[in-house]
Amino acid sequence: MVSDSLRIGEYEEGDIDQILAIERDSFPTPWSANIFRSEIISPISRLLVARVGHEWGELVAGYLVYWQVADEIHLHNIAVRRDMRRQGIASRLLGEAVRCSRFKGARWMTLEVRRSNRAAQRFYEKFDFSVRGIRPGYYTDTGEDAVIMWADLSLDPLGQHAPGGREEGGNV
Numbered sequence: 707m708v709s710d711s712l713r714i715g716e717y718e719e720g721d722i723d724q725i726l727a728i729e730r731d732s733f734p735t736p737w738s739a740n741i742f743r744s745e746i747i748s749p750i751s752r753l754l755v756a757r758v759g760h761e762w763g764e765l766v767a768g769y770l771v772y773w774q775v776a777d778e779i780h781l782h783n784i785a786v787r788r789d790m791r792r793q794g795i796a797s798r799l800l801g802e803a804v805r806c807s808r809f810k811g812a813r814w815m816t817l818e819v820r821r822s823n824r825a826a827q828r829f830y831e832k833f834d835f836s837v838r839g840i841r842p843g844y845y846t847d848t849g850e851d852a853v854i855m856w857a858d859l860s861l862d863p864l865g866q867h868a869p870g871g872r873e874e875g876g877n878v
Contacts (some may be wrong), residue, residue: 712767712795714802717746717753725755730783735847745771746781754802756786756795770799772807772815779807779859782815793830800833804859813860818844818852830855 717725722742729736745751756768768786772779781803786795788851805860807815818841821825844852 711759712798713764715756715757717755717769721766721769725769728768728785728787729768731788735845737783742765742771742788748773750774752806753798755808756799758773758790761847767800767819770796770803772803774810774812777811777813779812779815781811781815796829797832803818804833805873808859813858815857815859817855819855820845821851827853828856830857832875833857834861 722739726736726739727743727744731837742753745753747755750773752772752774753769754772755766757764758767759765765789767790767795768784770781774780781800784796784799786799815835816838817830817835818828819830835857837853838855838856841852841854843849
């Protein structure tokens, strides 16, 4: 089982080729290597990588990119290798992003998702994201609207304020 050997950590030199392969396989308009390189060196950006042991070394199973701006987290990108999907890897990545963000004082997390991508919306709803608006024509490749989703990271999954979370101010 993948989850037994899954390790989540920061981006490491040498991950980029596998990340780009996952990116190209996951999105109709994938990010370029230069975009990822910009994210890697940005002081507000964080790139988490899920790795699994493999007979010939570690394999990048998925990744997540987010920014922390003040007390808000902006989730930009999350993807998992096609052959490893539906094994909890995306949940582990998002859970780690939330945990780290809360530790650094973030209170809110936001993202945009294609209006037609109901599977992704349902995934985010499991992490207490809710729809807060629409960005008309947001996706330039198709002109599709984006659904704007937000989560209050100061709340635990039962809707109560999380330990160490703030009732007022920021968190993630």
